[in-house]
Amino acid sequence: MADALHPADRARLAVFLTPAYLWLTLAVFLPLSAMLFFSFVTDMPGDVDQWFVTLSNYGEFLRNPTYASLMWKSLKLAFTVTILCILIGYPCALVLAKSVKGRTREALFLMVILPFWSNSLVRIFSWAIVLRGNGVLEKALNAVLPFEVKLKLLFTTDAVVIGLVHSYLPYVILTSYLALQAVSDDLIDAARSMGASSLTILWRILLPLSLPGLLAGAVLVFVPVVGSFMEPRILGGRMGTYYGTVIEDQFVAVYNWPLGAALSFILLAVVLVVLALASPVLRKAKT
Amino acid sequence: MTLKSVPSLATALVALTAGGAFADEIRVLNWQGYGTDIDWSLAAFAEATGHTVVHEYFNSEQEMLTKLRTNPGAYDVVMINAVFTPQAAEEGLIAPIDTSAIANYSGIPASFAEDEKLNHDGTVYGVPWTWGLTSFAINTQSFDAPPASIEALWDKSYEGRVSIRDDALEAMQIGALATGQDINNITDMEAVTAKLAALMPQLRTFWSSENDWNQYMAAGELDVATYWSGSASRSAGMGLPVAFVVPQEGAIGWLDGLSIPATSTHKEAATQFINWMIGPAFYVKWDADGAPASANAEAAAALPDEAFNKAVLGDPEVVARVHFQDAISDETRAAYLEAWQALKAAQ
Numbered sequence: 044m045a046d047a048l049h050p051a052d053r054a055r056l057a058v059f060l061t062p063a064y065l066w067l068t069l070a071v072f073l074p075l076s077a078m079l080f081f082s083f084v085t086d087m088p089g090d091v092d093q094w095f096v097t098l099s100n101y102g103e104f105l106r107n108p109t110y111a112s113l114m115w116k117s118l119k120l121a122f123t124v125t126i127l128c129i130l131i132g133y134p135c136a137l138v139l140a141k142s143v144k145g146r147t148r149e150a151l152f153l154m155v156i157l158p159f160w161s162n163s164l165v166r167i168f169s170w171a172i173v174l175r176g177n178g179v180l181e182k183a184l185n186a187v188l189p190f191e192v193k194l195k196l197l198f199t200t201d202a203v204v205i206g207l208v209h210s211y212l213p214y215v216i217l218t219s220y221l222a223l224q225a226v227s228d229d230l231i232d233a234a235r236s237m238g239a240s241s242l243t244i245l246w247r248i249l250l251p252l253s254l255p256g257l258l259a260g261a262v263l264v265f266v267p268v269v270g271s272f273m274e275p276r277i278l279g280g281r282m283g284t285y286y287g288t289v290i291e292d293q294f295v296a297v298y299n300w301p302l303g304a305a306l307s308f309i310l311l312a313v314v315l316v317v318l319a320l321a322s323p324v325l326r327k328a329k330t
Numbered sequence: 331m332t333l334k335s336v337p338s339l340a341t342a343l344v345a346l347t348a349g350g351a352f353a354d355e356i357r358v359l360n361w362q363g364y365g366t367d368i369d370w371s372l373a374a375f376a377e378a379t380g381h382t383v384v385h386e387y388f389n390s391e392q393e394m395l396t397k398l399r400t401n402p403g404a405y406d407v408v409m410i411n412a413v414f415t416p417q418a419a420e421e422g423l424i425a426p427i428d429t430s431a432i433a434n435y436s437g438i439p440a441s442f443a444e445d446e447k448l449n450h451d452g453t454v455y456g457v458p459w460t461w462g463l464t465s466f467a468i469n470t471q472s473f474d475a476p477p478a479s480i481e482a483l484w485d486k487s488y489e490g491r492v493s494i495r496d497d498a499l500e501a502m503q504i505g506a507l508a509t510g511q512d513i514n515n516i517t518d519m520e521a522v523t524a525k526l527a528a529l530m531p532q533l534r535t536f537w538s539s540e541n542d543w544n545q546y547m548a549a550g551e552l553d554v555a556t557y558w559s560g561s562a563s564r565s566a567g568m569g570l571p572v573a574f575v576v577p578q579e580g581a582i583g584w585l586d587g588l589s590i591p592a593t594s595t596h597k598e599a600a601t602q603f604i605n606w607m608i609g610p611a612f613y614v615k616w617d618a619d620g621a622p623a624s625a626n627a628e629a630a631a632a633l634p635d636e637a638f639n640k641a642v643l644g645d646p647e648v649v650a651r652v653h654f655q656d657a658i659s660d661e662t663r664a665a666y667l668e669a670w671q672a673l674k675a676a677q
Contacts, residue, residue: 109672116675175549198535280535284674296497297667298392 082304100305110289110306114313117286120200120275121268124207128264131208132215133257137249139216140223141231155216163210167277170206171197174278198280206274211267215260222256223249258325266314270307286310353380354599356406359397359591362387365460365616366409366607375606381599398423402593406600410456412447412585413657419450424589426453431601434609437628447657448587456587457604458625463559463574463643463652464500465581470571472553480508480577482554484525489532493546493555496536498670499663500582501526504556507579507653514656523669530677540564547572563638564620574638576648583652585625 048056081087082101086094104110139151158166173179174196184192196202226249234244250257272287279285290310293303318325360366367385376382386405388394391414398408398418410418418424429435435443438458442448448456466483468476472491483492483504494501503513505522516522534551537543540561546552547570557565562574588604590597606612613621613629623643624630633640642648 107668107672109668109675113675176551177549281530281533281674282677284671284677289671289675292667292671297663298390 078304079308081300082308084301087298087300100301101309103302104306104309110286110309113284113286113289114310117269117271118313118317120203120207120271120285121265123204124211124268125261125265127204127208128212128215129257129261132212132260133219136216136219136223136253137245140220140226141228141249155213158209159213163273166210167206167274170202170209171277174202174205197278198282200279200282202278203275203283206278207268207271210274211264214263215257218256218260218263219253220256222253226252262318262321262325265317269314270310353382354406354596355382355384356596356599356603357384357386357404358407358409358603359386359388359394359405360409361389364409365621366407368616368619371606371612371616374612375603378606379599379602381596381602383603395421395423398591402591403595404593405591406594406596407603408589408591409459410587410589412445412456412458412587413655415447415456415587415589416450416657418589419455422592424455425592425594425597426455427457427590427604428601429454429457431598432457432605432608434605434626434628437610437626438608439627442585442625445585445654447585456589457608459586459588459604459608460560460622461583461585461625462622463576463581463583464503464556465559465574465576466554467557467562467565467572467574468554469547469550469552470573473573476573476575477554478578480504480579482575482577483556484508484529484532485554486532488553490534491551491553492529492532493534493537493543493552494529495556496538496674498667499658500556501670501673502666503582503655505529507577507582510579513582513653519665519669523673526670526673527676530673544568544570559638559643560620560622566638567620574642576642576651578651580651580653583654585654586622587625 083096083098084094085097085099088094135155139148139155143151174194175181176193176195176197178194178197180196181192181194184194196205230248230252231244234248239247270287270290272285272291275283275285276288276291277283286306290303290306293299293306358366362385365371366383372383386397388397391411394408394410395414395418398405399421408418408424410424415424435457442458442461443454445458448454448458466480468482472488477485482488483494494504502516502522505526506513506516509518509521509525511518511522535546537546537555540558543555543557543561544565546555547565557572557574559574562572565572566574588607590600590604594600608624608626608629610626610629610632613624613626614632617624617633617637617639621639623639630640630644633644635641
């Protein structure tokens with residue numbers, strides 16, 4: 044297609060695209076390739092005199108079964124969180140896009156986006172205060188309910204899931220909302236005039252037409268949750284060891300950057316494989 | 331005696347300030363908020379010697395070593411955990427210290443001064459400064475009497491109300507103490523990991539900082555948790571119902587020393603600063619704000635009798651139960667980390 048371009052157009056194209064590519068090189072390509080390089084060396088160059096190129100960092104993943112089991116644990120966590128985000132987020136988006144209008148919609152929208160504006164650490168610590176034994180939630184429930192409730196939620200896997208769902212829910216709501224917004228109300232009216240029930244409309248019209256948005260949201264949730272480390276560490280207590288926390292340990296606690304980098308790239312590869320497996324569904328959704 | 335020492339101190343000050351033209355700015359590398367950077371102390375030191383002190387901080391021993399390697403000439407005094415002193419000396423990062431120039435050095439007992447980690451080829455590379463213990467502390471409201479044994483951590487009556495630090499080395503050494511092994515030479519790793527696996531269901535969570543620990547205790551989440559002696563005295567000083575326990579199995583001891591980087595350009599001023607840091611005048615005032623134990627016996631003796639660092643850590647009975655940490659090879663460290671991660675991942 045570029046052959047069809049006029050030379051002047053091509054020059055202009057180059058001028059306009061260069062900043063974008065420079066930025067990509069600077070912000071994505073360079074740091075990632077530095078990490079890729081680190082993942083193949085024995086020690087950090089600069090820290091020690093002698094270092095070699097090696098595959099042992101990757102071999103470590105195969106040798107030590109802990110990493111594979113943690114990877115599986117993280118994938119399961121990501122599936123759970125993604126499913127919950129869809130189950131909660133899609134109905135929210137549906138209500139926002141099709142049921143409420145004007146001021147109400149603006150107010151609800153603000154509430155959806157609000158968590159995005161606060162620092163994620165603040166959000167997680169707030170959850171820790173809410174979920175703690177004798178914390179805000181437990182006190183509130185005991186004030187309302189006639190019987191004594193002991194929640195004991197903090198430092199459990201459930202607490203990690205709650206924190207993650209809260210953090211990533213807006214992605215699903217926003218992407219689904221945009222897709223649902225694009226579905227013409229005329230289609231729904233037409234279906235209704237032909238006698239379709241609300242469930243049929245949802246199943247046959249709204250869901251298929253908004254599926255690309257929903258899936259985009261699901262991917263946006265799934266990918267960061269597999270590597271999450273802050274929520275598990277703060278809310279998970281002794282249950283909070285995941286693949287992401289082990290990578291963080293390598294960088295922060297034991298200064299084994301090469302192993303941390305290798306584990307990160309294995310995670311990247313696994314995420315890509317999962318997305319590749321899901322790609323038939325994703326492609327079908329686009330057409 | 332005191333009257334006599336006043337003029338001699340004055341002459342010393344005059345002698346020192348006479349060299350005021352040579353007033354140096356020395357750079358100290360240490361953890362933040364760890365003794366060397368207290369304002370009143372630096373003001374007193376500057377008044378006595380004319381030298382000003384500037385700080386730079388590290389967040390881990392590895393970072394400290396990296397800074398020494400990559401910034402030659404940038405530092406004049408560095409605080410090094412004795413476990414890392416041999417490595418720093420072997421790499422030529424720190425210089426031999428002329429202890430005869432440090433008046434307060436004579437107060438340091440031989441057990442610390444002759445510590446093989448601080449001495450290399452017959453010369454002193456680190457001046458013992460502070461020491462402390464890693465053991466555990468209890469919530470005094472949950473215990474009628476302090477437990478005598480480390481088994482308190484495994485006691486089923488405190489299930490779900492125990493905490494340890496998320497640190498591989500510390501966990502393994504606690505396991506070694508509980509299984510009656512040498513913390514510096516764990517021969518039966520299986521016994522240690524089995525013991526720690528039994529500890530896991532007891533845990534409420536891991537703690538990672540002193541602030542964490544205090545919050546969990548204040549919120550009543552914990553009955554018993556591993557802790558550091560200096561931190562325990564600070565927490566108790568804040569009014570928390572906390573008592574530090576040195577069980578019959580023993581406790582893990584650490585020793586921090588002050589060293590002078592080989593590339594320092596103000597070695598004389600650095601020596602004077604070390605002398606001030608290990609002296610009783612500084613230590614007694616520092617201890618009032620919560621300090622670790624002093625390695626200088628004269629400084630420790632100058633404390634009031636009720637001070638934690640004199641009452642508990644000054645007790646020879648307690649000191650006899652301390653197992654001091656040796657240097658740890660990278661291989662051992664990696665093996666500990668692997669075992670610890672496997673234990674955590676199994677949860």
